[in-house]
Amino acid sequence: MKVQTTLASPVGDVTLQATDKGLSYVGFAPKSRYPDGSNTHLERACEQLTEYFAGQRTCFDVALDTQGTPFQQAVWQLLCQIPFGETNTYGWMANKLENPKAVRAVGSANGKNPISIIVPCHRIIGANGKLTGYAGGLARKSWLLAHEGIKITQ
Template sequence: MYYTIYDSPLGEIAITASEQGLTALAFQQGASPIAFNENDEEMPDKFADVVTQLNEYFNGQRTSFELTLAPQGTPFQKKVWQALCQIPCGKTVSYGWIAKKIGNEKAVRAVGTANGANPIALIVPCHRVIGSNQKLTGYAGGLALKAKLLMHEGADFKV
């Protein structure tokens, strides 16, 4: 496993990858920071494309990411994460929207759980999922960070 730390305008972001692609991205000040072990290898050079695209995103020059992703999860989780990648920058959707998108309207709670288990925050934009009442719901990085990301993208939501 390879990793690097990216210093974003919203705090440190840890990024990990395998030979297959990006495996995780997490804001380190959030509820789910990435912990590294002695077998992990710090290799900033492997993440040049990721860092470039993150810089472009935070500078307002990029609205979607073009990276090879390799998240670990169940087939259901991966289906939800693929649906998340279809939410345009600056837009928000509900958990019900995601459930309909994956063809399982009754799976709203399971969608919420899969959304919360998304290992590649920001790039797989789980922050764009809010309550059906337009209010913010949980986010591993915290609701304040979620609000900052949505404001950065110009999304409409209620606090």
């Protein structure tokens, strides 16, 4: 059974959804409405996100239950390898996936990431060093990067 909760944060309310297997959504505008509730995955994610926003956590270790194509799953797993306080580009990701021509496909998969912040798609910037799109909006992306000590000039 999927349940959800809302966590107040410095970047606005964050909606979290989880199944019995793990976290299935973290974001600012859920696609579906599930009953409010809790389970160990939601409790752990809320605790870790609270620590992240307080500057006490730089990585997450919550179980995930994401649904996506094998390519999307590979992109999301690669995002998790980008450390706190660092950024990278779609081109870097395409190269790491051994498919340098897949830059647009990587961007599309990145945009479909269902687990914002924890799967850190906000750490992807343009090849020119500028902010690129973010489902939560560029103001949130800018805040998250600044929170991690990353300065981006526009």
